[in-house]
Amino acid sequence: MIDEVLKIVNKFIPDKTDQAQVTIELAKLEIEDFKNKKGIITRAFHLVFPFGVFVLICMYIVEFYLRVKQYLEVGEWITISIIPSGLELLSLIFLGLLMPRKLLEPLMKLVIQYLTNKLDYEKSFRK
Numbered sequence: 001m002i003d004e005v006l007k008i009v010n011k012f013i014p015d016k017t018d019q020a021q022v023t024i025e026l027a028k029l030e031i032e033d034f035k036n037k038k039g040i041i042t043r044a045f046h047l048v049f050p051f052g053v054f055v056l057i058c059m060y061i062v063e064f065y066l067r068v069k070q071y072l073e074v075g076e077w078i079t080i081s082i083i084p085s086g087l088e089l090l091s092l093i094f095l096g097l098l099m100p101r102k103l104l105e106p107l108m109k110l111v112i113q114y115l116t117n118k119l120d121y122e123k124s125f126r127k
Contacts, residue, residue, distance in 0.1 A: 052091070056091055066078055089115065
């Protein structure tokens, strides 16, 4: 967009030094625009991230409620997971990127062990 504005402005300003000054001013405006957009992205992150965590927590609560309800009614644990393993994995990867490395390494070992056990458990019922 800035390049198109420069093409139009250069047609009306014949002097090369004035064209260079206009180019510099437009570059400064572009930098300010980027800073403003960065602020919007940061604000959006602070709104979207807690909402996403809230939705995941609600999904876990619903899954736990349904498992306990079925266990009390039928006497067996529910074998189908409401939360897809891919969604769990993506959310854990995203949260892992925000964590320091010292905390991340032991947690990743636990997460990998949990996911493999969960998948093996669900596969045993699908046979």
